[in-house]
Amino acid sequence: MTDALEIEGWLTEAQAERLRACAARVRPEGAVVEIGSFRGRSTVVLASAAGAVIAIDPHAGSDRGPQEIEAEASRGDADHAAFLANLTAAGVADRVVHVRKFSSDALGDVSGSVSLLYVDGAHRFDPARADLVDWGRRVVPGGTMLVHDAFSSIGVTLALLFVCAGSRSWRYVGRTGSLAEYEKRVAGDGRARDLLRHLAELPWFARNVAIKALVLAGRRRWAERIGLDPAAPWPY
Template sequence: MIDFSTAWASVADVDGWMTDGQARALYDASASAPEGGTIVEIGSFQGRSTIILASAAPDGATVTAIDPHAGNDRGPQEIEGYADDAESDHARFNANLQRAGVADRVRHLRMFSDEALGEVAEIDVLYIDGAHRYGPALADIRQWGAKVRPGGTMLIHDSFSSIGVTGAIGRELLWSQRWRYVGRSRSLAIYRADTGVSSWKNAGRQLAQVPWFAKNVILKVLISAKILRGREWPY
């Protein structure tokens, strides 16, 4: 295991969307997996979050990073049309993992998340940061979330920020009696696979994030319309 400060420093020059607080949440979740456990990431881009997860992974744990590096869903406002960047993203992903010293801890599946479902059985820690549109986000939460063991953790990036991801959360998790909402670090929501979850209390804690979600949507509209210039895309 690599300590958090070292891991965070190692991703300073790696492109991606992850705050230090979000990195800490990912690191702690990965570190909580049992020895020999299974950690899965959906959406790796150039390896920023992958490095954090792999740095914290216990001995013998498997870190599976799923990303097709196909030039689509690369980040905010980069949904498709970036095929020319696909190979460079893939090369940078591998180079970044090598430079951080975690390449031997990561199993990369270069495929779309729905194509990789048969490659992984049960999961201890699941991090979802794939396509942010409603349909793909819902499929990832539903299909991959079903693989998480009782007591396991699911983290979802762009929660209460992306309209598609938030809609998927509302559909699948808002009234869930299996997934307990633990909290969030900005747009990184943390859920735990639990039993006896109070659906009303759980829903209330998630609905309390709606004002923050509304603020993010307004900011994105203003940034996209170039009314707010020089403002960072909220994540």
């Protein structure tokens, strides 16, 4: 069987382990939902650990990776074919319900509550904020939300600060690299502490923005000097 980390994607080994642990532990009743599947790396992790996952990805060839925003049908179809093949090779195809739609259009395709939400969709502020708000409200108290590219992508980070920092709804648990974990609050205490914990991540966020600027400027060696993993194309 194909191992999840053999599949093309941006989830690191340590992040995959955190995702796996969250999916495997006892959770409230509700579905496991993934927003942004790409070629299936995180989908395989979730399906293997949780037993079932609803994977939402339009496979439109847009928001496919850094600087790949515009839709391209042929690229999206190739991603979709690879996604299905990878699920089959990993032996989890029967555990995955794929909704080939944008997350904003898929809300009606998932009934009931959500116990675990993994967000790795469009990284621009407006769609990232919409995912956190619209899908986040479906997560039950005591449930989990994990967000990739947190404190790395400018759009995702601003959305997190806007929606989650000091929120009555979310408690910031921590992060593995750019994978942030939140718990849906049962009570609204600890908001000031949570706000401070978000603000404490801003220096790391600033470092990541600087790394991206250096990479885009063709100064990769400088980026590595301030923390970019030489084996990684981008700070994840």
